Amino acid sequence: MGTSVAVVGLQWGDEGKARVIDFLTEHSDDVVRFQGGSNAGHTVVANGQKHVFHLIPSGILHDRVRCLIGPGVVLDPWGFKGEVDKIKASVPDIEKRIVISAGCHVVMPYHGMLDKVYESLKGDAKLGTTGRGIGPCYSDRALRNGIRVSTLLDPDALKSQLSTVLPIQNAILTKVGGLEPIELDELLGRLLEIAEWIRPFAGDVPQLINQGLDEGRSVLFEGAQSVMLDIDYGTYPYVTSSNSSLTGLFAGCGVNPARVKEAWGVTKAYCTRVGEGPFPTELFGDEGEDLRAKGHEYGATTGRPRRCGWLDIPALKYAIETSSINTLALTKLDVLSGYKTIKVCVGYEGQDHRIYHSDPLKASSLKPIYEEMPGWQEDLTAVRSMADLPKEARDYIEKVQVWTGLPIKLVTTGPSREQSITL
Numbered sequence: 187m188g189t190s191v192a193v194v195g196l197q198w199g200d201e202g203k204a205r206v207i208d209f210l211t212e213h214s215d216d217v218v219r220f221q222g223g224s225n226a227g228h229t230v231v232a233n234g235q236k237h238v239f240h241l242i243p244s245g246i247l248h249d250r251v252r253c254l255i256g257p258g259v260v261l262d263p264w265g266f267k268g269e270v271d272k273i274k275a276s277v278p279d280i281e282k283r284i285v286i287s288a289g290c291h292v293v294m295p296y297h298g299m300l301d302k303v304y305e306s307l308k309g310d311a312k313l314g315t316t317g318r319g320i321g322p323c324y325s326d327r328a329l330r331n332g333i334r335v336s337t338l339l340d341p342d343a344l345k346s347q348l349s350t351v352l353p354i355q356n357a358i359l360t361k362v363g364g365l366e367p368i369e370l371d372e373l374l375g376r377l378l379e380i381a382e383w384i385r386p387f388a389g390d391v392p393q394l395i396n397q398g399l400d401e402g403r404s405v406l407f408e409g410a411q412s413v414m415l416d417i418d419y420g421t422y423p424y425v426t427s428s429n430s431s432l433t434g435l436f437a438g439c440g441v442n443p444a445r446v447k448e449a450w451g452v453t454k455a456y457c458t459r460v461g462e463g464p465f466p467t468e469l470f471g472d473e474g475e476d477l478r479a480k481g482h483e484y485g486a487t488t489g490r491p492r493r494c495g496w497l498d499i500p501a502l503k504y505a506i507e508t509s510s511i512n513t514l515a516l517t518k519l520d521v522l523s524g525y526k527t528i529k530v531c532v533g534y535e536g537q538d539h540r541i542y543h544s545d546p547l548k549a550s551s552l553k554p555i556y557e558e559m560p561g562w563q564e565d566l567t568a569v570r571s572m573a574d575l576p577k578e579a580r581d582y583i584e585k586v587q588v589w590t591g592l593p594i595k596l597v598t599t600g601p602s603r604e605q606s607i608t609l
Contacts, residue, residue: 188215188399190441191448193515194432195412196505198421198459200485200492201452202517204230204244205598207408209606210450214406216252216398217245218391220438221428222410223260223293223320227485229601236601237273241266242284243408246277254391257289258428258438260323261335263380265293286384287391288336295376296355296368297322303363315461324427326351335388338381345374392440399445407435407446413505421549424463432509450595451511453502455519455582458492460485464549467495467531481521496556498531499589506590515596516586519579520605525561528582532557532589559585566599572607583609 191210195201208230211217224240230247239246241261243253255261266286274280297319304322305315315321326332331351337343348370356367399405411430414420419431428434436443456477459465469477474494477483483492505511522528531554562576569575575583587594597607 188401188403188405189448190399190405190407190446191450192407192409192432192435192446193450193452194409194430194509194511196414196451196453196502196509196511196514197412197457197498198414198463198465199412200227200458200460200483201412201454202515202598203409203452204239205517205601205603205606206450206452206515206596207244207406208247208603209596210406211245211248211251213404214245214248214251215403216254216395216405217243217408218254218256218395218405218439219243219259219408219410220256221258221430221434222426223318223323224262224265225316225318225320225411225426230603235276237276240269242269242273245406245408246273246280246283251283253284254394255284255286255290256391256395256439257287258434259287259290260293260320260327260428261286261290262293262318263338263384265318267380267383281386284387285389285391285394286335286387288334288339288388289391290335291323291327291332292335292338293319293323294333294355295373296352296359297326299359299363299365300355303359303365307362321427335384338377339385339388341378341381344377344381348374348377395439395441396445399441407439407441409434413451413508414501416508419508421463424461431505432511448513449509449511450513450515451506451509451592452515452517453497454481454517455522456481456497457495457501458483459495460490460492464552465493465495466501466534466549466552466554467498467529468493469495477521480524481518496529496531496554497586498554499586500531500533500537502590506592512592514586514590514592514594515598516583516594517598519583519597520566520599522561522579522582523566524563528559528561529556530559530585530589531555567605569599570604570607572597572609575607 245251300322301319359365411426413431415426416431477494533555535553560578562578564576599605
C-alpha cells in the first residue's frame, strides 16, 4: 500500500503551503490538488526563480512527479493553458505529467462577469473576492447548471447544455448587471477550441489516485486557501466557495479518509488575511504596515496588500481540530526578526476557540488576550538548523508546540527551498 500525506492551511490562506508541498514532494510520486480554482496563488522559489501556480499542483517542479487535478477543483481552461505555456520552458514534459479530472467543473467567461455583478450589488457588504468567477461556478455546480470537463469534450452535449444554461446567465447579466448578452455561437466556438487543447490532459483522477495507492505510490494532497476560509468551517460569509479544510479532500478526490495517513497544517509565525472578514489580532497603522513590509505581504493572485497581525492560538487550535491535523509546519519565522517583544494571542476575553464554530461573525468583536515573549534581533535567513537559531526563536517554536499540542516538523526562514529547518 502506498503512503499519503495531506497539506492544508490553518489560517486565512497565504501560509506558505506551496513551500511545504515543494519540500514534501521530494518523497512523493503524485501530487493532487483537491479543491478551489484559479483564485488560489501558490508561490514556490526554486533555483532562484519564482513560480506562482493557480491551478497546476506545486509539485510540478520536481522531475518524475505526476500532478493530478481532482474533480473538486473548478477549472478555468484558458487560465490553465496560460500557466502551462508560462512554465513549459522550465518543465518541457509538462503535458505528460498532468491529468485533469473529467469531473472538474469549468469556469466559464460569464462566471467572472457574474462575480463582479454580485460584488457590486453588495456595496459595503462585499466579500472581497478575486473576481475570477469561482463562486458562481461552484453555485452553478450546486444548481446543476454547471458544465464539466467531460461535457466540454463532447461537442453535442456541450451545445445542448449551453442552450439550456446560457439564457439563464444572460438574464442575470442583462437585467441585473446591465451588461450585453453573450452570444451562444461565439461562446461555443471559444469552448470547442480550448476543448481540443484540454483533451490530452483529461482522465479519471479518482481512479488514478486509488490505483496508485494500491500499487504503492506515495501521494501528496494539496489544499488551496485554508481552514478559516472553508465554506462550512471558516468565518462565513467571508470565506471561499469550497471546503478548503481537510474535509474537502475526500469529496474532491474520491478517496477514503482512512487512506490519508498524515495531515500537515501550515501556519505562519504570525497571521495574515486578504479581503474582508473578522481578524481578531489584526494590527493597524504603522504596526500593521511594518509587519506587512517585513513579510512582503501582498496577494500572489491579486497583488492586494494583506492585513497582518499576531499569531492567534485559539483560531489555530480550532483549525487543527476541524481538520484532524497531526503535524505542523511553521513558516516565515525570519519575518519576526527585529522585534523587541512578540505578542501571541492565547485566548479571548470571555470566550474560547469554539467561537468560530458557533458564530464566526462574532469573531469581529473578540478581544485577544496576549502573552508577550522576548524577540530576537538576529537575521534568520541563513539559518539551517535548530541549534543555530537564537534562544528566543527556539523558545517561540517550543511554545507554539506546547500551545497547539502538536509537533512542528518544518520551519522556514526565507522564500527559497533551501531556507528550511527540519525538526
